[in-house]
Amino acid sequence: MIQFFLGSGLFLCVMMLFSLYRGIFGPTVLDRLVGANAIGSKTVVLLLLIGFIYGRVDMFVDIALAYALLNFVAVLAASRYFHKRKGLYEESTVE
């Protein structure tokens, strides 16, 4: 069962790399924000898997809960920031 958890964690890391592509090469700032949000939501599950592999779930579940909260607050704060500052444009069309 631990091997299956390890394999799931590795698969999640590959999915995080896919989302990181959108975070790096995204045409707008909001695309990068979407990529970061997707990485954060995968990290919650990855933290729980790490807790099961190490046998300390009772500790890691609190960290995962705090990380989910932090991810939500970060995305909310960044998008409220772009309400005020209208500096969004398509980087591919500027060139």
Added chain:
Amino acid sequence: MIINTVVIVLLSCGLIFFFGGALGIIRMPDFYSRLHPAGKLDTLGIMFMTSGLALYNLHHFTWEALLVSLKMLLIVFFVFHSSPTATHSIVDAGIRAGLRPWSKHERR
């Protein structure tokens, strides 16, 4: 034995949903359409994987393990409220900044 099978099926469902979400984030043509897999499939993936892990945690039943499983279900509850809020907020920022949605005749 049967609980392991159920846990493996739930985790595999979650991984499939995460795979679809990551593929949609890469392949979709537009920012607004990229939010569609990012908002829904990640939430569903978290729900399946976390409920599978909470079920596996109750393998040997104690009250502490029950408390930890309830905390995992609390993560699911929180994500089901926070993910639509974050998605709505990002879309609102895009609309206010004046990003036009992708139309059919543009090549992207």
